[in-house]
Amino acid sequence: MTGLRDALRRLAAEATEDPRPAAASDTRDLDAAVAALNQAASDTPHWSALSWTPGQPPSRQLRTSGRTASAAVSAIAEETITLFSQDTRHQLRACLAPGCVLYFLKNHPRREWCSAGCGNRARSARHYQRHRQNTA
Template sequence: MDTDAPLLGEPLPVELMNTVWADRDGVHDALRDRDGVRAWLRALCPRTDLLTPNDLDELTASDLDRLIGVRDALRRLAAEVTEDPRPTAASDPSALEAAVTVLNEAAGDTPRWSALSWTPGRQPARHTRTSGRAIAATVSAIAEDAIALFSQDTRHQLRACLGPGCVLYFVKHHPRREWCSAGCGNRARSARHYQRHRGTTS
């Protein structure tokens, strides 16, 4: 089963934020149940050296809760950084401190470290090792990447997509990028064209 979540090639913390997404039928949660979480993590396997498809058999209710808690914390922090005006981003200002706590706890939950392998006649390679379960280590790694994203100047490149009905976030790597995807850009241009046309005919 493939994940419902849009995968836009964003950093993993942003991909996790975007497991809440919207279409014409409303707002959806790709992590709504165990199958949804498993599908999203399976899609991530090629992007992390901590997780393999076989590890997904170990998914627990605690893993699901931790991943959703980190996702919700990331969305709260992203709303703060981007000054997100969308109604779906509104939250109690005290939730900021709670979001930071969730993120810090998740980052420290499962230790990870780098290990070097080097066989004579081959190129050296870096691998990530963990003392815990791969799923828990992956959630911790995403949380740590998020701490790097929010604590460095790169946080100023984070954007809330203001396309009609969109609830996604993206990192603005190109100065002309305004939307999370070409589809959102097309919908926004169509909406502007409609408003201009309606304004001239009324």
């Protein structure tokens, strides 16, 4: 799982041109990150199954021929491949709030941070800098 996490971080940094050194991945090579992602996606066969009981709404269930944890990692890798291979990858942004190393999808024109907490930290840091400069 650590290898997949590092690969995802490297791919996200590539897609967003992430300038943050603190968010750097241990996987430095783009080809290695792609290979790790593809390996994780192919590790465990998984498929969707439809379940529909009369009188109940239909539901989707994940089936696997291997361990459930391996299937979950494989499904995460599969969703990542979908994200990076579609135009939604252009919505991916690095959160530039102080101390944050996360990424988010910019699904609203005014969204600049991964969470409200990061937005508050960024605004507080700007406020502190303005007032610190005025008193010096």
